[in-house]
Amino acid sequence: MSVAARKIRLLMELRRGGVVDTRVLAAIERTPRELFVPETFQDQAYEDQALPIGRGQTISQPLVVGLMTQALEVGERMKVLEIGTGSGYQAAILARLCRRLYTIERHKPLVKEAEERFKALRLHNITAIAGDGMKGWPEQAPFDRIMVTAAATEIPQALVDQLDVGGILVIPVGSDGYAQDLIKLVKTEAGMTRESFLPVRFVPLLPGVAEE
Numbered sequence: 001m002s003v004a005a006r007k008i009r010l011l012m013e014l015r016r017g018g019v020v021d022t023r024v025l026a027a028i029e030r031t032p033r034e035l036f037v038p039e040t041f042q043d044q045a046y047e048d049q050a051l052p053i054g055r056g057q058t059i060s061q062p063l064v065v066g067l068m069t070q071a072l073e074v075g076e077r078m079k080v081l082e083i084g085t086g087s088g089y090q091a092a093i094l095a096r097l098c099r100r101l102y103t104i105e106r107h108k109p110l111v112k113e114a115e116e117r118f119k120a121l122r123l124h125n126i127t128a129i130a131g132d133g134m135k136g137w138p139e140q141a142p143f144d145r146i147m148v149t150a151a152a153t154e155i156p157q158a159l160v161d162q163l164d165v166g167g168i169l170v171i172p173v174g175s176d177g178y179a180q181d182l183i184k185l186v187k188t189e190a191g192m193t194r195e196s197f198l199p200v201r202f203v204p205l206l207p208g209v210a211e212e
C-alpha cells in the first residue's frame, strides 16, 4: 500500500473513532508522521498506534492525538502551550491550528530533533525549549490553551495559573502510572469545570530536566 493510501485509511479510522473536526483532520493530513518516527518504524507511521522515539518515550497514537486536539478547541489567533514535545508531532499539528505554539520537553536531545523537523516543515510559529513543563512557561503566560502529553498524578497548579480565563487545559491524569483519564478543564470567571473524556496510557510527567 502507498503512503497516500495508508494515510487515507488512517484518516478514515480517526473519523470513525470520533475525530470529526475538519480543521483537526486537515492538520493531521498535512503533517507527515513518517518524519517523526525512527527509521525502523517507517512502515508503521500510518498505523493507529503509539511508537517508540528513543529515551524511553513514545509518539502518541494518532487517534489520541486527534481526540486531544479536538477537545482543545484551538482557534487560529490563540497562543498555545504543549508540555512533552517528544517527537514534535503533536506540536506540529497544534501549530497549524493556532497563532503561536510553545512546547517544553525535559529531554534536550528530543528538543533538538523536534526543532529540526519544525524547520524542515517550515513551521515557524513554534518555540521549543528544554525544561520542566510542570512549571509551565511563566514568561509567556497566559495561554489560551494548554495540552499536556505526559501523565500527571495531579494537575500541576502552575499550569492552571498560566491558563487564561476562558482557557482550556487537556491533560492525562492517573494515580497508578498505567491507567489514566484524559481530563478537559475549562477555566471560567467563577472557577473551573472538569470532565474526563477518554481512558489513555501515557508515559509519566516527571519533574526537572533529564540528565544526558
Ligand code: SAH
Residues within 6 Å of the ligand: 057, 058, 059, 060, 083, 084, 085, 086, 087, 088, 089, 090, 091, 104, 105, 106, 107, 110, 131, 132, 133, 134, 149, 150, 203, 204, 205, 206, 207, 208
Ligand atoms: N507529544 C509527543 C509525545 C509525548 S511523550 C509527540 O507528539 O511525540 C511524553 C513526553 O513528555 C516525553 O518526551 C517526556 O520526556 C516528556 N516529559 C515528561 N515529563 C515532562 C516535564 N515535566 N516537562 C517536559 N516534558 C516532560
